[in-house]
Amino acid sequence: MGIEFQHVVKRFENGTEALSDVSVTIPPGSLTFLTGHSGAGKSTFLNLVLRADRPTRGKVLVNGVDIAGLKRRHLPVYRRHLGAVFQDGQLLDGRSIFHNVALPLHVAGMRARDVGRRVRAALESVDLLRKAELLPGQLSAGERQRVVIARAVVNRPKILLADEPTGNLDPTLSRSIMALFRRFHDVGVTVVVASHDTELVGTMGSRVVELDHGRVVSQGRANGDG
Amino acid sequence: MARTRVWQAQARPWRAYWRDHGRVLRDTLGYLSGRFVTTLWVWLTIGVALAVPAAIYLLEANLVRAAGQWRENTGFSVYFEAGVELEGPQALVRRLEAMDGIERVWLTTPDAALAEFRELSGVSDALELLDNNPLPASVRATVTSAVSPAGLAILAEQAAGTDGVEDVVVERSWLERLGALREIVIRLYWSLTAILGLGAVLISGATVRLAIEARLGEVKVLTLVGAGRGYVRRPFLYLGAAYGLGGAVIAAMAISALLLFLEEPLVRLFGSYGRDLEITGFDPIFHAMLLASGGALGVVGAVVASSQRLNRLNVA
Numbered sequence: 160m161g162i163e164f165q166h167v168v169k170r171f172e173n174g175t176e177a178l179s180d181v182s183v184t185i186p187p188g189s190l191t192f193l194t195g196h197s198g199a200g201k202s203t204f205l206n207l208v209l210r211a212d213r214p215t216r217g218k219v220l221v222n223g224v225d226i227a228g229l230k231r232r233h234l235p236v237y238r239r240h241l242g243a244v245f246q247d248g249q250l251l252d253g254r255s256i257f258h259n260v261a262l263p264l265h266v267a268g269m270r271a272r273d274v275g276r277r278v279r280a281a282l283e284s285v286d287l288l289r290k291a292e293l294l295p296g297q298l299s300a301g302e303r304q305r306v307v308i309a310r311a312v313v314n315r316p317k318i319l320l321a322d323e324p325t326g327n328l329d330p331t332l333s334r335s336i337m338a339l340f341r342r343f344h345d346v347g348v349t350v351v352v353a354s355h356d357t358e359l360v361g362t363m364g365s366r367v368v369e370l371d372h373g374r375v376v377s378q379g380r381a382n383g384d385g
Numbered sequence: 386m387a388r389t390r391v392w393q394a395q396a397r398p399w400r401a402y403w404r405d406h407g408r409v410l411r412d413t414l415g416y417l418s419g420r421f422v423t424t425l426w427v428w429l430t431i432g433v434a435l436a437v438p439a440a441i442y443l444l445e446a447n448l449v450r451a452a453g454q455w456r457e458n459t460g461f462s463v464y465f466e467a468g469v470e471l472e473g474p475q476a477l478v479r480r481l482e483a484m485d486g487i488e489r490v491w492l493t494t495p496d497a498a499l500a501e502f503r504e505l506s507g508v509s510d511a512l513e514l515l516d517n518n519p520l521p522a523s524v525r526a527t528v529t530s531a532v533s534p535a536g537l538a539i540l541a542e543q544a545a546g547t548d549g550v551e552d553v554v555v556e557r558s559w560l561e562r563l564g565a566l567r568e569i570v571i572r573l574y575w576s577l578t579a580i581l582g583l584g585a586v587l588i589s590g591a592t593v594r595l596a597i598e599a600r601l602g603e604v605k606v607l608t609l610v611g612a613g614r615g616y617v618r619r620p621f622l623y624l625g626a627a628y629g630l631g632g633a634v635i636a637a638m639a640i641s642a643l644l645l646f647l648e649e650p651l652v653r654l655f656g657s658y659g660r661d662l663e664i665t666g667f668d669p670i671f672h673a674m675l676l677a678s679g680g681a682l683g684v685v686g687a688v689v690a691s692s693q694r695l696n697r698l699n700v701a
């Protein structure tokens with residue numbers, strides 16, 4: 160599924176205009192990096208795709224459909240088609256890694272048998288299957304972030320959104336996390352990664368949308384393939 | 386249009402729904418026992434809020450019963466002039482017996498009255514000295530429970546119209562007072578139920594709100610991975626129900642203790658009217674109602690608190 164922003168304006172109640180007339184096309188199956196300084200509007204952009212927020216003006220189309228028209232009761236099902244990775248963990252501390260990754264499937268009401276299979280596959284894809292029974296507190300920061308990614312992809316989403324997924328990781332770990340996103344992109348998932356780390360993004364060689372103070376300043380391909 | 390339908394297609398199967406309830410129940414019990422002091426505190430507070438109206442409800446129910454019992458003695462006595470022939474009182478007895486609303490009628494002849502007086506007073510010797518029996522004949526009637534105080538007055542007035550009647554005494558003032566007392570108790574019951582019921586809702590709501598606050602991270606994660614409002618809210622509704630039900634159990638225990646404490650004076654109160662102590666209304670239905678109201682109030686509090694909080698969080 161592709162994402163399209165048409166002249167999107169997002170103004171918060173306090174008057175802050177986080178996005179000003181943003182028009183961006185993210186083709187289905189692409190790997191896109193959203194960059195810009197802190198406060199440029201990256202998180203706001205992703206929240207609009209998640210429909211955690213609504214645009215003040217303009218349209219957000221996902222798979223060609225204006226998601227402003229989604230009824231509230233359809234939102235959960237819509238969100239099950241998306242995978243989201245956000246900056247600081249948000250793993251449930253009291254639950255095992257297995258349970259954390261299984262959460263989107265439980266929420267969707269999947270049978271226990273299928274849940275086990277899917278969770279194992281997702282943990283395998285981030286190379287953490289052997290830690291399934293541990294608690295989040297027993298993992299390193301990089302491992303925890305990989306668990307969050309496993310949770311985001313366990314539902315086999317068409318779109319994977321990540322907000323500063325490498326926020327507090329060292330460069331080596333950051334690169335391995337980014338490599339993971341590329342793997343999901345390789346199997347056909349539309350991946351959008353927001354990161355203020357322009358240097359890291361530059362090495363990835365993919366589509367880059369650069370925001371500055373809520374405006375798109377460049378949109379195109381960085382060096383390399385994509 | 387065709388494409389939106391894809392997002393609407395997958396509904397949660399029913400079996401998953403029930404499995405979920407089982408899981409939430411276990412989680413809730415774990416949550417409550419993990420914070421036992423808080424839980425007990427909330428139970429006691431809601432218990433007090435429920436016990437007061439419940440106790441007044443019992444008071445009212447028993448007042449009604451007492452009214453029913455004592456009503457058997459409700460009626461009037463017609464006193465004839467001394468020396469009147471017995472035909473007059475006997476005719477009155479027949480007339481009264483034919484009337485609607487009259488339950489029983491007794492004729493007390495002057496001789497019977499004298500015998501009774503002797504027995505009660507023990508001053509037989511003094512009366513022996515009198516030539517004539519100075520006591521009048523009297524007719525006493527009791528009315529059925531269908532007769533209102535006003536109806537009782539009308540019946541007594543009709544009886545007073547008989548020849549040779551000296552005086553009619555209506556035993557009703559206590560009945561009117563009881564009626565007024567009952568009215569006060571009923572109004573007290575409703576107003577306290579409203580105030581304390583609201584109190585129970587607020588306590589449950591405030592505590593549930595704290596629980597939501599404590600699990601905000603979890604709520605956000607659940608929303609993010611596509612949980613609907615029902616799923617996100619379920620544990621909090623269970624929590625509200627558990628607070629309310631626990632409060633109801635405390636209230637039932639408090640009322641049992643209260644009845645034990647009041648047993649002795651109650652025996653005297655009812656015993657003086659020749660009845661064994663038996664509290665009306667303290668039965669399984671009462672307990673079921675108490676539990677149901679407690680649970681309902683707790684859930685209402687949780688619904689209010691969670692709707693408010695989850696709306697602000699944009700939970701779908």
Ligand SMILES: Nc1ncnc2c1ncn2[C@@H]1O[C@H](COP(=O)(O)OP(=O)(O)O)[C@@H](O)[C@H]1O
Pocket residue numbers: 171172173175176177195196197198199200201202203204
């Ligand atoms: N809920 C909000 N209310 C008001 N202002 C907000 C809110 N969220 C973000 N902003 C503001 O919008 C701008 C863009 O924020 P954000 O999208 O988080 O930027 P980024 O993710 O690129 O750092 C910032 O100025 C931020 O302060």
Ligand SMILES: [Mg+2]
Pocket residue numbers: 198201202203322
């Ligand atoms: Mg941000």
